[in-house]
Amino acid sequence: MINKQACETKTDEELAMLVLENQSFFACLIERYQQKLLAYILRISNFSLEEAEDVLQEVFIKVYKNLNEFDADLKFSSWIYRITHNQVISTHRKLQARPQGDSIDADEEMLRKLASGLDTASEISIKILRENIDKVMSGIDAKYREVLVLRFFEEKDYKEISDIIRRPMGTVATLLNRAKDAFRREMDKQNISL
Amino acid sequence: MTELNLSEKILDKIKKNHIEPKAKWRFTAKNAAIWIVAMAALLFGGLASSVVVFMLVNNDWDVYEHISGSLPEFVFITMPYYWLVFLLIFILTANYYLKNTKKGYRYKLWQVATLIIFSSLSLGVLFYNVGMGKAIEEVFSRKVPFYSELSGQRKEIWEKADEGRIAGEVMILINEGEFRFREMNSREWLVISGGAIMPPGFLIREGDIIKIIGKKIDEDNFEAFIIKPMGVPFGGMIESGRGIRRGLNEHPEIRERLRDIRFRPEMRGGMINPNQPRPSFERNSGELRNTIIEDSVVR
Numbered sequence: 001m002i003n004k005q006a007c008e009t010k011t012d013e014e015l016a017m018l019v020l021e022n023q024s025f026f027a028c029l030i031e032r033y034q035q036k037l038l039a040y041i042l043r044i045s046n047f048s049l050e051e052a053e054d055v056l057q058e059v060f061i062k063v064y065k066n067l068n069e070f071d072a073d074l075k076f077s078s079w080i081y082r083i084t085h086n087q088v089i090s091t092h093r094k095l096q097a098r099p100q101g102d103s104i105d106a107d108e109e110m111l112r113k114l115a116s117g118l119d120t121a122s123e124i125s126i127k128i129l130r131e132n133i134d135k136v137m138s139g140i141d142a143k144y145r146e147v148l149v150l151r152f153f154e155e156k157d158y159k160e161i162s163d164i165i166r167r168p169m170g171t172v173a174t175l176l177n178r179a180k181d182a183f184r185r186e187m188d189k190q191n192i193s194l
Numbered sequence: 195m196t197e198l199n200l201s202e203k204i205l206d207k208i209k210k211n212h213i214e215p216k217a218k219w220r221f222t223a224k225n226a227a228i229w230i231v232a233m234a235a236l237l238f239g240g241l242a243s244s245v246v247v248f249m250l251v252n253n254d255w256d257v258y259e260h261i262s263g264s265l266p267e268f269v270f271i272t273m274p275y276y277w278l279v280f281l282l283i284f285i286l287t288a289n290y291y292l293k294n295t296k297k298g299y300r301y302k303l304w305q306v307a308t309l310i311i312f313s314s315l316s317l318g319v320l321f322y323n324v325g326m327g328k329a330i331e332e333v334f335s336r337k338v339p340f341y342s343e344l345s346g347q348r349k350e351i352w353e354k355a356d357e358g359r360i361a362g363e364v365m366i367l368i369n370e371g372e373f374r375f376r377e378m379n380s381r382e383w384l385v386i387s388g389g390a391i392m393p394p395g396f397l398i399r400e401g402d403i404i405k406i407i408g409k410k411i412d413e414d415n416f417e418a419f420i421i422k423p424m425g426v427p428f429g430g431m432i433e434s435g436r437g438i439r440r441g442l443n444e445h446p447e448i449r450e451r452l453r454d455i456r457f458r459p460e461m462r463g464g465m466i467n468p469n470q471p472r473p474s475f476e477r478n479s480g481e482l483r484n485t486i487i488e489d490s491v492v493r
Binding site: 019020023024026027030031034053056057060061064065066067068069073162166167168169170171 | 301
């Protein structure tokens with residue numbers, strides 16, 4: 001097993017190259033991304049925790065198998081998020097379930113950021129804010145929920161979102177604007193205020 | 195969230211199932227294959243474009259008003275729809291594969307589509323200029339089942355003896371103003387061509403493939419008012435059209451008669467004036483030259 005300190009100073013991209021020489025370095029990448037990706041899977045899908053963990057395992061196996069496909073043109077985090085995004089979609093198709101989004105599971109800063117990004121001033125408690133956001137998110141289209149999650153909860157910039165969902169940056173900007181409109185309309189429809 | 199010992203689980207699974215990273219050459223080959231298909235689609239799009247260019251250039255623009263009522267109607271009935279559909283399929287295929295290249299997704303649809311359409315059309319003009327458009331059209335006419343039926347409108351326009359339009363081969367020059375003619379559907383005629391209007395510099399020779407606008411006199415005889423070659427070089431169509439219109443302006447009786455044939459079917463049949471003296475012709479080595487022609491450039 002690799003010493004964790006050996007990994008700490010290495011970038012994701014350097015670790016990805018090292019894994020090809022020594023499999024044990026893969027443990028460092030897994031530990032860096034497991035929590036983030038599990039949260040991301042839960043935010044964009046209606047999987048149970050157990051199902052989400054299975055998807056996460058599949059993601060890492062795919063990452064390992066396709067390491068030779070990764071190149072420096074892309075950030076490693078964008079690449080691994082892209083694989084996760086695709087795996088969630090293909091698992092949904094197999095289970096023939098529509099992505100509904102059950103729990104956003106975000107911290108206070110993220111929730112306030114979303115509220116602010118949607119031009120709503122939020123003074124209510126975090127518990128109620130989280131519940132309200134969950135309700136609204138579950139009512140909007142999956143393609144809008146996805147970009148909102150990537151922007152406000154995963155804190156990705158436009159270029160990273162473009163690389164993850166493989167759409168032009170202009171399209172990402174348009175999707176985000178439409179996603180915000182869809183969110184506000186759903187808020188009105190459900191009579192929720194943030 | 196549960197505490198995971200995920201890294202150990204995954205590394206165990208990798209070892210147990212002997213999972214290995216796929217070889218780099220497989221990804222290189224996959225990317226190359228995507229580019230090859232995209233380029234092949236562009237190339238085939240260029241070939242389809244070359245046939246469209248060929249068919250549009252050789253589309254009888256110089257005599258359209260004698261074929262249909264208006265230019266838009268003429269365009270509608272003679273558009274090479276078959277090839278435009280092919281072109282569209284190749285453009286869509288190239289677009290799909292280009293968007294699936296490594297960085298293709300970064301470009302907007304209109305940017306990729308513009309590049310593909312521009313490339314296909316440019317290749318089309320290039321291929322047309324080296325004769326590929328004509329060659330492909332001829333091969334398809336001979337070998338592809340139902341091709342003639344699908345592009346039938348354009349052929350049928352020139353198989354309408356009753357409406358005054360025929361196309362085919364000059365078989366024998368009999369004398370000044372008469373020749374034996376065989377249509378594309380093998381029907382034969384004695385064509386009376388004295389006074390016929392022709393594009394500047396055009397000479398009729400035995401073996402020439404020509405198009406004739408005129409009037410069916412009876413089941414064996416046809417009177418020609420306008421005679422033109424089957425194909426016209428790019429740019430020559432404009433000169434041909436001008437020459438034919440000039441000829442019609444100088445002989446308004448022919449223009450009137452053409453109008454009658456199109457709009458008054460009861461006027462079809464019989465010559466304009468069987469007693470009208472024929473213009474003189476020069477006969478030289480199997481050619482007929484109409485003295486109406488202004489430009490005497492020898493072909």
